[in-house]
Amino acid sequence: MEITKFSSQLFAALEQVTVHLRRAQNTLTDLGRSALERTQRLHEAGRAKANGLRELLASSLDAIVVTSGKISKFNSRLFAALEQVTVYLRGKLNTLRELRNSAFEKTRRLQEARRARENDLRELLASSPNAIVVTNLDRQFVAANPNALHLFGISETNIRQFTVDAFLLGGQLVYFDANGLPFISREGKHGECQIRRLDGRLRLAEYIFVANFVPFRHLFIFRNDRECARIKRAAA
Numbered sequence: 001m002e003i004t005k006f007s008s009q010l011f012a013a014l015e016q017v018t019v020h021l022r023r024a025q026n027t028l029t030d031l032g033r034s035a036l037e038r039t040q041r042l043h044e045a046g047r048a049k050a051n052g053l054r055e056l057l058a059s060s061l062d063a064i065v066v067t068s069g070k071i072s073k074f075n076s077r078l079f080a081a082l083e084q085v086t087v088y089l090r091g092k093l094n095t096l097r098e099l100r101n102s103a104f105e106k107t108r109r110l111q112e113a114r115r116a117r118e119n120d121l122r123e124l125l126a127s128s129p130n131a132i133v134v135t136n137l138d139r140q141f142v143a144a145n146p147n148a149l150h151l152f153g154i155s156e157t158n159i160r161q162f163t164v165d166a167f168l169l170g171g172q173l174v175y176f177d178a179n180g181l182p183f184i185s186r187e188g189k190h191g192e193c194q195i196r197r198l199d200g201r202l203r204l205a206e207y208i209f210v211a212n213f214v215p216f217r218h219l220f221i222f223r224n225d226r227e228c229a230r231i232k233r234a235a236a
Contacts, residue, residue, distance in 0.1 A: 131222040139163045139218065151205070151222055153197035164220060169194040195222070
């Protein structure tokens with residue numbers, strides 16, 4: 001009886017264990033199925049992401065190729081434009097160099113012409129039998145030849161202390177026109193004038209006056225000077 005009771009209790013306990021084992025097996029089966037499904041979904045998500053990355057990479061490569069082409073085209077245009085600008089600037093630089101050389105050459109020729117005129121003027125002053133005077137716009141002496149120094153009775157050292165008007169009586173040589181404006185043309189005036197030398201003696205001379213014969217310079221030429229006393233005797 002005890003064996004039968006023990007066997008019954010044992011079978012009942014085994015049955016409960018079997019039930020628990022079946023439940024545990026079902027739970028493990030569900031867990032395994034869930035894990036498999038999750039793994040499959042992860043694989044599918046990974047494949048989708050990989051495909052997306054491939055597509056993104058492909059589109060990026062296409063964009064890079066297109067951009068690179070645009071950059072190459074822009075660089076070509078830029079280099080062409082820079083080349084045109086360089087050619088233009090070289091042309092302008094050559095033009096400027098030519099203008100500079102031309103200006104230097106003109107300046108050199110003008111300086112040579114000025115020196116030649118100065119030499120001609122010196123030769124004229126030195127060799128002319130007439131008294132020749134050059135003044136500035138204020139009619140102060142700038143240059144005078146030996147005959148002019150003798151006519152006015154002054155020395156070369158103190159000539160620049162005087163104006164030509166200091167030796168002309170009565171202001172005969174007026175260098176203003178009827179409107180009160182200074183002569184600016186090179187047209188000469190001529191006539192006779194009385195000159196008082198530095199020592200007080202009088203002279204009568206014919207003159208030629210050219211206002212601004214060169215810029216800012218007046219030219220006076222006196223000739224055939226005679227003593228004023230002789231003129232008075234002839235008039236008497």
